[in-house]
Amino acid sequence: MPLITYREALRHAMAEELERDPNVVIMGEEVAQFNGAYKVTEGLLAKFGPKRIVDTPISEAGFLGMGIGSAMLGMRPVMELMFFSFYSVAFDQIFNNAANIRYMSGGLINCPIVIRGPANGGTNVGATHSHTPESIAAYHPGIKVVVPSTAYDAKGLLKSAIRDNDPVMFMENTMLYGETGEVPDEEYLVPLGSAKVMREGKDISIIGHGRAIQMALKSAEMLKHKHNIDAEVVDLRSIRPLDEETILASVRKTNRVLLVEEAKPFCSVSAMLACIIQEKAFDYLDAPIRRVTSVDAPAIYSPPLEKEQLPTPQKIFDAALAVLK
Amino acid sequence: MIKKTPSAKKSEVAAAGYDARQAPINAKLGQDEKIQFYRDMLRIRRFEERCLRSYQQGKIGGFLHLYIGQESVAVGCCSVMSDNDHIITAYRDHGHALGVGMGMNELMAENFGKYTGCSKGKGGSMHYFDPSRHYWGGHGIVGGQIPLGTGIAYALKYKGIKGACMAFMGDGAVNQGAVHESYNLAALWDLPVVYIIENNGYSMGTSQERSSAGESLAGRAAGYGMNWAIVENGHDVYEVRDKVSRALKLAHEQSKPTVLEIRTYRYRGHSVADPDSTYRDKAEIEAYKNTKDPIMVYQHALLAEGVLTEEIIKTIDDSARAEAETSAQFAEQSPYPTIEDIKKDVYWEVDNPQDKKSVGSLFFD
Numbered sequence: 001m002p003l004i005t006y007r008e009a010l011r012h013a014m015a016e017e018l019e020r021d022p023n024v025v026i027m028g029e030e031v032a033q034f035n036g037a038y039k040v041t042e043g044l045l046a047k048f049g050p051k052r053i054v055d056t057p058i059s060e061a062g063f064l065g066m067g068i069g070s071a072m073l074g075m076r077p078v079m080e081l082m083f084f085s086f087y088s089v090a091f092d093q094i095f096n097n098a099a100n101i102r103y104m105s106g107g108l109i110n111c112p113i114v115i116r117g118p119a120n121g122g123t124n125v126g127a128t129h130s131h132t133p134e135s136i137a138a139y140h141p142g143i144k145v146v147v148p149s150t151a152y153d154a155k156g157l158l159k160s161a162i163r164d165n166d167p168v169m170f171m172e173n174t175m176l177y178g179e180t181g182e183v184p185d186e187e188y189l190v191p192l193g194s195a196k197v198m199r200e201g202k203d204i205s206i207i208g209h210g211r212a213i214q215m216a217l218k219s220a221e222m223l224k225h226k227h228n229i230d231a232e233v234v235d236l237r238s239i240r241p242l243d244e245e246t247i248l249a250s251v252r253k254t255n256r257v258l259l260v261e262e263a264k265p266f267c268s269v270s271a272m273l274a275c276i277i278q279e280k281a282f283d284y285l286d287a288p289i290r291r292v293t294s295v296d297a298p299a300i301y302s303p304p305l306e307k308e309q310l311p312t313p314q315k316i317f318d319a320a321l322a323v324l325k
Numbered sequence: 326m327i328k329k330t331p332s333a334k335k336s337e338v339a340a341a342g343y344d345a346r347q348a349p350i351n352a353k354l355g356q357d358e359k360i361q362f363y364r365d366m367l368r369i370r371r372f373e374e375r376c377l378r379s380y381q382q383g384k385i386g387g388f389l390h391l392y393i394g395q396e397s398v399a400v401g402c403c404s405v406m407s408d409n410d411h412i413i414t415a416y417r418d419h420g421h422a423l424g425v426g427m428g429m430n431e432l433m434a435e436n437f438g439k440y441t442g443c444s445k446g447k448g449g450s451m452h453y454f455d456p457s458r459h460y461w462g463g464h465g466i467v468g469g470q471i472p473l474g475t476g477i478a479y480a481l482k483y484k485g486i487k488g489a490c491m492a493f494m495g496d497g498a499v500n501q502g503a504v505h506e507s508y509n510l511a512a513l514w515d516l517p518v519v520y521i522i523e524n525n526g527y528s529m530g531t532s533q534e535r536s537s538a539g540e541s542l543a544g545r546a547a548g549y550g551m552n553w554a555i556v557e558n559g560h561d562v563y564e565v566r567d568k569v570s571r572a573l574k575l576a577h578e579q580s581k582p583t584v585l586e587i588r589t590y591r592y593r594g595h596s597v598a599d600p601d602s603t604y605r606d607k608a609e610i611e612a613y614k615n616t617k618d619p620i621m622v623y624q625h626a627l628l629a630e631g632v633l634t635e636e637i638i639k640t641i642d643d644s645a646r647a648e649a650e651t652s653a654q655f656a657e658q659s660p661y662p663t664i665e666d667i668k669k670d671v672y673w674e675v676d677n678p679q680d681k682k683s684v685g686s687l688f689f690d
């Protein structure tokens with residue numbers, strides 16, 4: 001299978017969906033002429049022209065609201081947030097309008113919009129640009145939240161998200177854009193709501209999403225190497241819908257759980273998972289559930305400190321040993 | 326008084342014989358003050374050139390939005406601030422910080438992420454702050470600082486302080502709803518705020534024509550019945566001073582807001598690592614540099630006036646370079662914050678435990 005980057009995988013997904021469905025448009029700041037702030041949309045303007053690939057002013061509430069309105073009328077806009085952090089400028093549009101419109105219209109209206117962009121820390125851009133709002137988004141019924149950690153999933157999930165009839169918040173990661181992975185030439189979809197066992201193991205389940213999963217895979221190798229521990233690593237891929245089956249199956253198998261994520265700990269995805277696991281698999285647990293998250297403070301700028309604020313393979317390794325103690 | 330309607334505005338700008346140098350605020354300037362503006366602009370330039378070098382050496386992370394080309398705006402505006410005036414700006418904030426008197430050391434150290442930085446390494450280049458100098462940041466969300474500047478003006482008025490807030494934004498920020506909501510409140514409640522649009526022609530890779538409807542950005546103020554004006558020659562520190570001081574006067578004396586659009590230009594990429602080629606020609610940049618560089622134009626004017634000599638220029642330049650170099654060394658030698666520092670400055674109560682009133686957990690890791 002060809003090796004392509006996560007960035008290219010996203011681009012291919014958009015290009016294929018643009019070809020397939022004339023209702024798909026790509027909109028956002030600098031997506032067209034500038035080729036994308038992170039070059040995800042590079043070349044799409046040249047291929048599809050300005051009717052399909054649209055540069056917007058800096059006006060997140062305005063253009064996202066516009067996209068939501070157009071989706072209500074049957075378009076399938078894929079809206080890029082240059083940084084996912086800027087979702088907060090459009091908070092009302094997303095969570096009052098996109099999330100509720102179907103409900104409040106008694107199912108008469110739906111809103112097939114995708115809001116995508118990078119949601120991550122680790123690039124020294126400070127607290128305003130480093131938000132990881134998976135749990136905030138997923139808190140809202142009506143919204144779907146997807147977080148791919150590999151090129152394969154980036155493509156398969158984005159295509160599914162574009163075809164989905166509900167609003168999907170699709171959170172990428174600038175630190176992963178350049179990572180390569182095997183992606184088949186043939187068309188494929190990855191359904192929303194299916195987690196993936198990235199590495200099989202019997203001793204502990206490390207469960208999480210996003211870049212933390214790439215770190216967890218490194219930690220799992222360290223655990224094997226240094227302590228002959230077989231860690232299972234489960235990538236959620238989709239936060240809402242959430243694949244409880246796969247999570248619980250892994251917990252029942254290993255009886256020990258470490259949850260990992262890049263977001264802050266309070267009311268986060270891992271906090272929710274801990275609740276679900278103790279509700280549904282309490283009797284299977286041989287040790288308290290532990291978590292590795294970012295240190296609970298706004299994202300610090302200082303480059304060496306930001307590294308320390310975020311999860312690291314070492315922190316995941318240490319926490320796994322603590323669960324196994 | 327600054328006129329409200331576009332036609333009135335245009336005639337004022339076109340008024341024959343307008344000479345910013347002769348404006349009262351400039352006519353009375355002494356030699357030392359004139360040289361000071363020159364020194365301030367050059368210090369910004371040399372500081373930022375040194376920042377660029379440090380960035381290229383990998384000492385500075387994230388973004389670096391340079392102000393090179395726009396120096397006359399910050400220096401002109403800061404030079405007419407009086408004791409009760411305040412300022413707030415976006416992420417292209419180095420010029421304003423030096424303009425209000427912050428030191429190169431604390432700024433460079435902030436860029437390096439060091440504990441000796443103005444924000445203890447927590448904010449970075451986009452998030453400088455110094456409330457003691459009435460400098461309220463340094464903000465990373467486009468347009469997000471404008472309601473805050475409006476609030477500072479509101480507080481000044483509320484407290485009966487005869488001051489104003491200058492709230493800076495770029496030409497791209499004018500399309501944010503928060504900016505319009507701020508305009509409305511300021512005009513509705515007669516707040517002493519001067520909104521300053523630094524129109525450098527581009528928001529990242531998007532030209533003004535590709536992002537903003539209507540003829541002039543400042544002219545949108547007319548819809549709110551607000552005063553507005555355009556500083557055509559934003560590279561001319563005298564014209565900036567004249568127009569801004571008039572707007573400040575209106576704020577001080579009548580508590581009225583103004584929108585000022587200052588035409589300027591940036592030379593470097595939006596952030597220094599950004600490409601330039603998708604939206605403008607090198608020739609365009611060169612043309613501006615060769616005819617309107619604010620430092621060069623001012624230097625020529627002062628040489629002609631006999632205020633500057635080649636010798637003084639060299640002394641000022643040498644010392645600005647040395648100061649910038651020293652700041653890089655200072656930043657290099659400074660310590661990083663510690664891991665414990667990550668969780669300081671999050672909650673006042675946690676940093677001031679003796680005054681803690683709440684109970685229960687504030688952190689969850």
Ligand SMILES: Cc1ncc(C[n+]2csc(CCOP(=O)(O)OP(=O)(O)O)c2C)c(N)n1
Nearest residue numbers: 086417465466467495496497498527528529
């Ligand atoms: C809400 C928000 N959207 C987008 C961005 C990304 N961004 C940062 S600066 C910028 C361009 C702003 O241009 P302008 O307002 O003209 O200011 P200039 O950079 O020219 O000083 C963009 C799109 C942001 N920081 N915040």
Ligand SMILES: [Mg+2]
Nearest residue numbers: 495496527528
């Ligand atoms: Mg601009």
